[in-house]
Amino acid sequence: MAWLLNEKQMEGKIDLIYIDPPFFTQNKFNSEIKLRSKRVRTLAAIKTTAYSDQFNRSLPDYLVMLASRLYLMRDLLADSGSLFVHLDWHAAHYVKILLDEIFGEKRFVNEIIWHYKSGGVSRRHFARKHDTILFYSKTANYYFQPQQEKSYNRGFKPYRFKGVREYKDERGWYTMVNRKDVWLLPMVGRTSAERTGYVTQKPEALTDRLIDSCTPQGALCADFFGGSGTLAASADRLGRKWISVDSGELACLYAGQRLARAGAAFDFYRFEETEKNQLNIAAIKIDATVEPLVGSEQKRLRVRLVDYRLPEDWTFPVSQEDLPLLRQVLTQEPLLIVSAWSVDLKPDGNIHRPERLLSRDNDGLAIEFEAIGRQFGSIGVAVTDLFGNRSYMIVEPKEFV
Ligand SMILES: C[S@@+](CC[C@H](N)C(=O)[O-])C[C@H]1O[C@@H](n2cnc3c(N)ncnc32)[C@H](O)[C@@H]1O
Incomplete structure (x- = not known):
């Protein structure tokens, strides 16, 4: 981000930033790797660490990591731009306070709830089945085009109100309303076509909605915790430009492969971190x-x-x-x-x-x-x-x- 600001003069140039950073789960996330050999039939899947979400088990360490980056994101955003920070119950409420400080309380636009059905349950609490996406705008004049969604009538029956257009599908009668802030969308399942195999991959249906509502065609979208490149893949398909960044080799690999397969045209930049002992060992x-x-x-x-x-x-x-x-x-x-x-x-x-x-x-x-x-x-x-x-x-x- 500092390089984009200083070397590329990109202050105020990005229309939408979505980040899906580590959630402060204090876990390590593995990815499964399968070797395919023509000579040896069965090779077990190999587990390797994709990224760590531990931050010395210190919430302050985590918040400092994020805050320093959120300031840079604010500078990169256009005046009409929007920021989406994807989190869950672990840290969303602390990061909300950070964002109020960095963007201003008045720039808080929405708390989007992504509701899903997958995952575990507990005997000690209600099953945790949602993530939180905090939506901030850079200024009061942000770009926003409301999208429409179906709203089923009570009992799926027609209301027949005057002047209200009603439609019918296999479930029953509905009207079209402006999209609400609670989204029920499936996670990327094992058999899903968009599955990259990267841990914590988010569905493109989710990032599509953000891009559709908050950017015009040709806009520039960025994700600075890009993982397997979900935002970039959405943006590319929807005719927007994109930047996807990740500190993990594995993530960059998955994202590069995914976007190359999708036929995207892109440059691939790599910033050397020579202190990493895994460089040049082979x-x-x-x-x-x-x-x-x-x-x-x-x-x-x-x-x-x-x-x-x-x-x-x-x-x-x-x-x-x-x-x-x-x-x-x-x-x-x-x-x-x-x-x-x-x-x-x-x-x-x-x-x-x-x-x-x-x-x-x-x-x-x-x-x-x-x-x-x-x-x-x-x-x-x-x-x-x-x-x-x-x-x-x-x-x-x-x-x-
Ligand atoms: C939850 S995953 C993102 C998943 C992504 N949305 C997707 O759909 O594939 C978080 C990512 O943040 C990356 N990450 C962690 N710390 C980072 C940092 N300081 N800078 C850039 N990326 C970082 C991790 O490598 C990981 O890929």
Whole structure:
């Protein structure tokens, strides 16, 4: 956010910000990873940490983390813009006070209740079946287009009031009213088409409603705790521009794959955090060549991902039982745990700007990348594995004449 404000001069440029930050549940969230090998049929699903929501078990630590970011969000928002903060019973009431302070009590527009049926129950309290989305506007002149929803008549029978239009569907008679602030929407289920497999993924039906009501076509929407890219996917489909940010490698991976599959056009920026010990721990082998194209001034760059190995002493986050099999598979198919890789044709040593993200899908992983151009210098190659480890290297392509 600081980079958007300082380097990209984006103060007041974002029309809608939705965030779905950790809820202060004090848990760690795992994602399940399935390896698909043609040689070995059954490989157990592997659990790996997607993100932690612990914050030293300190509510003040959590609120400080969020507050410092909410100030930046306020600066990024356009005067006609809106902010949505998605939380639940753990911290919503404390964050409401923060938002009153940062945006002003008068800028509080709605408390949206997302009601769902999934999840557990308790013998000690009423079953917790809703999340809270706090809606603030930057100024009093915010963009808002009320959307309509069905309101079923009592007993599903027609009222026949004068001047009131009534409709009928398979449930019965209804009128159309402006959308209310309690939304019953299913969570993303196991069999849902939009399921990415990322933990705590939210349904696009929810983010669609926010975007439809609070932005015109072409507006810019952003999510600074983007996870698997739900807001971005909604925004892209609805003809809005988007920014999706996440601090987790796994989240960026899921979001990148999801948006690439949806046919979205986007740049992928990565800000190095060199203090993270998981950077550059793998040994990677890349073959890169440049050759002239016959009868043309152009050249062809070919980059091939040849090998990927984690260090011998790396602790795989799998059970002791699965470990021997996993090691055996990896000696035969070392690229099996590579989930995505990308090539930056003009590495600047700071931000990685890939030409294309080559990510694993049901057909496996594409291990070759090609580009045509007049001149190629050194290239930057980033490789991410299924556990979120990321490695980066600068490669000098071999030039053939
Ligand atoms: C509840 S999940 C978001 C899920 C997302 N709405 C979706 O539908 O996939 C919260 C996300 O916040 C990310 N996160 C946590 N702390 C962060 C930080 N300081 N900056 C950016 N992202 C952060 C986590 O990695 C996690 O992906």
